[in-house]
Amino acid sequence: MNMRKTKKSIAIILGILILVAASVTTGYMIQVRTSEKQSKSVSAYKGMKNASSQSKVEQRPESAVNNETIEQEQPAKTLVREFKDGPLKYNDKGVPILYYHSIDYEKGNELRLPKEKFREQMQYLKANNYTTLTLGELYEFIQNNKPIPEKSVVITFDDGYEDNYTNAFPILKDFGFKAAVFMISSNVDNTQFKVLKSTELKEMEENGVEIESHTVNHDKLSELSYNDQLKTLKDSKEFLGKVLNKKIDYICYPYGMFNKDTIKASKEAGYIMGFTTVGGWADKNDGIYTLNRVYVSAFDSMEKFKRSLTNPNYDRK
Ligand SMILES: [Zn+2]
Numbered sequence: 001m002n003m004r005k006t007k008k009s010i011a012i013i014l015g016i017l018i019l020v021a022a023s024v025t026t027g028y029m030i031q032v033r034t035s036e037k038q039s040k041s042v043s044a045y046k047g048m049k050n051a052s053s054q055s056k057v058e059q060r061p062e063s064a065v066n067n068e069t070i071e072q073e074q075p076a077k078t079l080v081r082e083f084k085d086g087p088l089k090y091n092d093k094g095v096p097i098l099y100y101h102s103i104d105y106e107k108g109n110e111l112r113l114p115k116e117k118f119r120e121q122m123q124y125l126k127a128n129n130y131t132t133l134t135l136g137e138l139y140e141f142i143q144n145n146k147p148i149p150e151k152s153v154v155i156t157f158d159d160g161y162e163d164n165y166t167n168a169f170p171i172l173k174d175f176g177f178k179a180a181v182f183m184i185s186s187n188v189d190n191t192q193f194k195v196l197k198s199t200e201l202k203e204m205e206e207n208g209v210e211i212e213s214h215t216v217n218h219d220k221l222s223e224l225s226y227n228d229q230l231k232t233l234k235d236s237k238e239f240l241g242k243v244l245n246k247k248i249d250y251i252c253y254p255y256g257m258f259n260k261d262t263i264k265a266s267k268e269a270g271y272i273m274g275f276t277t278v279g280g281w282a283d284k285n286d287g288i289y290t291l292n293r294v295y296v297s298a299f300d301s302m303e304k305f306k307r308s309l310t311n312p313n314y315d316r317k
Contacts, residue, residue, distance in 0.1 A: 094281030182214035182252035279316035
């Protein structure tokens with residue numbers, strides 16, 4: 001018997017065995033991942049809540065799905081700090097999410113807040129030791145009960161007015177504040193309107209202002225078919241993701257309009273958290289895809305602004 005031949009055939013048999021073992025394992029892993037995905041996608045949308053809208057600017061949502069039980073993926077790369085000092089709170093309490101539009105005075109337009117008034121509000125937040133949360137921190141708080149400072153606030157802007165860059169951004173930087181802009185994706189680099197350009201979006205994103213989706217064309221989601229909703233949710237996510245080279249995780253529904261399909265389509269498109277225009281502080285009972293926000297009108301007094309930050313049941317309108 002030739003020893004070299006025997007050794008060679010043993011080596012071949014071993015090789016085949018390893019290959020078979022490897023392919024069986026891979027197949028198994030693929031199966032496990034697929035069934036994981038399937039079990040995620042069939043997660044039930046539990047419970048309905050009647051949404052009572054407070055804002056007269058954007059339309060009232062019809063209903064919200066309480067989806068806090070849905071399994072979630074983790075946010076992409078947004079900053080999530082560990083808060084340890086000072087009084088903290090957990091998600092049995094809420095957090096005010098302010099929402100603005102334009103930061104530029106225009107007579108008689110409640111959507112356009114003069115920048116001086118915006119600075120005064122930011123100054124108030126600073127003087128009173130408020131922490132401005134990133135959307136990732138908000139997500140971790142609502143979804144995973146990660147504690148946040150008792151005096152926390154989230155600052156958001158809808159639509160993507162260019163004055164968010166020229167007027168609001170320098171003020172936010174002065175105070176070292178985090179914020180987020182929900183951008184209408186078809187408006188990026190549109191020279192017909194005073195809207196944010198891709199260079200401005202990138203600069204803001206790199207300096208503490210997250211850019212997230214507000215659909216492609218400021219679409220009235222609840223008036224669209226499921227597939228059309230999915231399309232605008234996906235397309236805006238993909239477009240902004242390319243511009244900013246990041247995963248777009250969050251969606252804000254234009255006019256505050258959404259329905260059950262919107263929640264389902266947002267999830268299918270890959271968003272992990274959604275924002276409405278229903279007034280009041282956001283908390284876990286809202287559902288992660290249907291978070292309340294605090295509307296800041298240009299007509300509001302400083303006293304009202306303070307009340308909306310200190311009282312979860314401020315005089316909403
Ligand atoms: Zn809007």
